[in-house]
Amino acid sequence: MIQSASAPLSTRDTQRIASHAALADAARFLHPVHQALLHRRGWLSMLAPQASGGAELPLPQVVRLEEAVATIDGSLGWVLTLCAGAGWFAGFLEPELAREIISTRRVCLGGSGAPTGFADEDGDGYRISGRWDYASGAPMATHFTLNAVLRRHGQPLLDEHGGPRIRAFLVPAAQVQLIPSWNSLGMRASASHSYRIDDAWVSKEHGFTIKPEAATAAGPLYRYPFYSLAYVTLAANVAGMASHFMQLAQECIRHRRHAGQDLPLIEVPAVAALLHNKQQAFASARSHFYTVLDDSWAKVAAGETLTAADMNEVQNTSLALTAVSRAAVNELYPLCGLYAAREDSVINRVWRDFHTASQHPLLMSL
Structure with a gap:
């Protein structure tokens, strides 16, 4: 069951996620309740084709759920x-x-995009070795x-530009060794x-190319450019964490007093103005982000191809939302007091999560 776009999360699911988040953080892995929710709701296959057993949801609905x-x-x-x-x-x-993969019990696809391994031609398939982080x-x-x-024969194949040819592959977990890192x-x-793979053979069907013209599913989801999809989904995560942080920061500020003016910190004009400005800037950037996302999706769903200008706009609004989120978190944190520095506080966990997630290389705005 997938929640509707108008209500990305039910109250019950929200409570389940929140009540087990600290336990998951301490255990350094998702709580079993979180894992069960991912599978029960079908969220891990929400971008997979309907023909293979996935939900194939419209991208704007997916992004809003991920942010929620x-x-x-x-x-x-x-x-x-x-x-x-x-x-x-x-x-x-x-x-x-x-179909075989998506029908796997408790299916979950993980992976890495860095080309840090080799695929050697071997008969009707490839032998894969390497390590990915x-x-x-x-x-x-x-x-x-x-x-x-x-x-x-041990020699890299070259592309039309003289560089090494890179191909994407999918490998069953049984052929993979995890490296706790x-x-x-x-x-x-x-x-x-x-994770690492040591000389694992896969058939040629396990290799694939991520380009709209190489899609084997006919829906618009697979004609939406890969990097545009990556930008919007990552930016939505960062925005979600920033939104959570701002909610918690406002409560921290509300309960602190200004030492010099003996006023509740929230009543100090400069503090109130800063909080308001950050909230407004975030709301504006988020609204523009979703306008651009929705427009770009509408074009692809109507059979159009996104132009370079369209893709640049998707990227730029994603980076702008990330930048506004960073500014809000960085400028409000010093007002939150020592409680926010306690490792066992919710705001500290959100702060740590935000600064880790926003290190993703696609989210660098320089």
């Missing part, structure tokens, strides 16, 4: 986003293989996606560990 989850718990929102995003790749696999949700993954340099300050429950 991240607003409650950053780690769960991140795992949902990255693993559902890997499920989107089913729209580029051979349909029979896609930052696979969010790795302990619950049933399959892993990866990028690898293609080789023939996720020791970050925040996003602890995302368990974004490394």
Whole structure:
């Protein structure tokens, strides 16, 4: 069951996520209640084609759901986003293989985009070896996606520009060895560990190309550009965490007093103005972000191809929302007091999650 776009999360699901977030953070992996919710709601296959057993939801609905989850718990929102995003790749696999994978019990696709391994041609398939980092949700993954340099007889194959040819692959978890390596300050429950593969053979059908013209599913979701999809889903997560932080920061400020003026801190004009300005700037950037997302989706759904200008607008509004979120978190945190520095406080966990998630290389605004 997938919630409607008008109500991304039910009250009950919101309570389930919130009440187990601290336990998940301490355990450094999603709580079993969180995992069960992901599977029960079908969220991990919400971007997979309907023909393969997925929900194939409209992208704006997906992004709003991801933001709603991240607003409650950053780690769960991140795992949902990255693993559902890997499920989107089913729209580029051979349909029979896609159905087989998406029908897997408690299916969850994890992975990494860095081309830090090799795929050597071997008969009707490839032998894959390498190590990949930052696979969010790795302990619950049933399959892993990866990028690898293609080789023939040990020599890299070259593309039309003279660089190494890179191909995406999907590998069953049984052929993968997890490497516990996720020791970050925040996003602890995302368990974004490394993994390695040692000379695992997969058939050629397990390789795929992520381009609209290479899609094997016919829906508009698979004609939406990959990097545009990545920008909007990542930015929505960061926005969700920032929104949560601002809510908690306002409560902290409300309960503090200004030492010099002996006033509730929230009543100090400069503080009240700062809080208001950050909230308004965030609301404006978020509204524009969704306007651009909705417009871009409408174009693709109508059969149009996004132009370079369209894709740049999607990227720029995503980065603008991220920048406004960073400014709000960074400027309000010093007003929150020592409670916000306590590792066992909710606001501290949200602050840690935000600063870890916003390190994603696509979200650099320089």
